[in-house]
Amino acid sequence: MGSTRLFATAAAALTIAGCTPLTTTGFDTLAPGSERIEVRVPAWRDGAIAIDGVASGHVRRRTTGREEVRDWFGLERAWIERSGHFAFTARGPRVGGEIAGDCVYGRSERQARSGALAIAEPDAPLRLRCSFARDGVALGALALDGGEAAGDDAAFDARVGDVRVGDTLLGIRSLHRVGTGRGFPTDAPAGYAFEGADGSAIGGVDVSGGATRRLSLPTGGPARDAALAAGLALALFWDPGDVD
DSSP states (O other): OOHHHHHHHHHHHHHHTTOOOOOBTTGGGSSTTOEEEEEEOOSSSEEEEEETTEEEEEEEEEEEEEEEEEEETTEEEEEEEEEEEEEEEEEETTTTEEEEEEEEEEEEEEEEEETTEEEEEESSOOEEEEEEEETTEEEEEEEEEEOOOOGGGOOTTOEEEEEEETTEEEEEEEEOEESSTTOEEOSSOSEEEEEOTTSOEEEEEEOOSTTEEEEEEOSSHHHHHHHHHHHHHHHHOOOOOSOO
């Protein structure tokens, strides 16, 4: 089972047990003064999106994959690919017209299996690519890749990349802690920070709250468009993890 699914299962179990829902550590102070938006996403692959409680769009998600296995004197060696495509539209006053996104992703791993024992390692790291449009006109693009996390967020499934709208470029890095204080680490991303040219956080997205995702956005200009488009895409992204 991939780390993303393990993290989601743990979060759901805590919520069902009556515990306070998990949140990305430090998200509430990530970018003081930023605009906050709550996005409700469907649990199944297709469904409606609600922004601040108002039906505001739709997402369609499809996952694919393939597996090749060879037996070598009782030892199975497998190559596994996990990929997919999702597309969404979001509209309304908090969006400012309609934003559409079209995204594809993929990664692969290698496994050695003997009986119930399996050892997995990444082969080709994750690549997520999205293109965005506003009211039918090209807006910008997102590129996110599997990478190495640093500092307190050192984690196996780290993600780094950027989103560009016109001449505005924001960096993206995954966050890997949930809970209050220093929180506790997670392999799968619990959220993402959006960073300006000087490396300071100007927004982000918290994906640790089950079907409720929180966006933190700059208050205006192209940076808001970039953070909003990227935030919606990452809120809807089913990350396959680096290994099963």
